[in-house]
Amino acid sequence: MADADNITVKIIKARNVGGIFKSSQKDQLRIYCKVCLVPGKQQKQHTNDVTGTQDPVFKEAFLFKGLSKANLEKCKIRIRVYNKCSRLKRDEFLGEASFSLLNLPDNEMFKLWCDLTPKSGIENLGSLTVSLCLEKTAGILTVNVIKGKDLPRNLLTGAPDPYVKVLVVQESRAVLMKKTKVKRKTTCPVFKEVFTFHISTSQEDIQHTSVEFTVYDRTRIWSVELKNIRISLRSFFKFSARNEASISGKDMSRGAPKY
Known part of the structure; x- marks a missing residue:
């Protein structure tokens, strides 16, 4: 009011x-x-x-x-x-x-329901190409962080020093984390780094397993987050026949939604 x-x-x-x-x-x-x-x-x-x-x-x-x-x-x-x-x-x-705030009644209660929408006004943050391979019998998820493209530049320091942190999240299990090496002064880093994670491959657990990729700029003192995305394994292996995806920076916003 x-x-x-x-x-x-x-x-x-x-x-x-x-x-x-x-x-x-x-x-x-x-x-x-x-x-x-x-x-x-x-x-x-x-x-x-x-x-x-x-x-x-x-x-x-x-x-x-x-x-x-x-x-x-x-x-x-x-x-x-x-x-x-x-x-x-x-x-x-x-x-x-x-x-x-226009046309609000003076000194009166104004009540309304609002539908929630995805975050708006997200800038183009480049892209990240990754591939995933799931060996169900062995219980191994292989994640290949391949390359980034058109990552954002800092207005003061220029091209970033990027690296990628990979989190694998399964319900009722500890979060698994690995990260790539830092690439110096480039907006198009080539990583080609492969990580393996031992996970539960039961149908129920796979339904609620996700892999989160966060790209950071490693500055002299601290790391600045550039982008973040989470991939549901259920959706990824259902729709990606080659098990490879190029992830758009427009989807790699802070707090990216589930898929």
């Missing part, structure tokens, strides 16, 4: 967040929302986590102060929903919704 130069936004609840999960996976969900004014990500705030449900109830109010008439005309409220993950993984982006 609008009150002079202030707007109070109350996030009440959500329904069926994240799509299809196994019942055991639902127990591990930690859903929360980030809310801010856009453009500019102004006055960023967030809810508390709600655990163990795809229908979280938040009932939390957020005050946005000092909004001029110009702000009301050009700004929107944006709400992004995330699942909080372990320390090894970036929080999983589940969807976003936004609405205009």
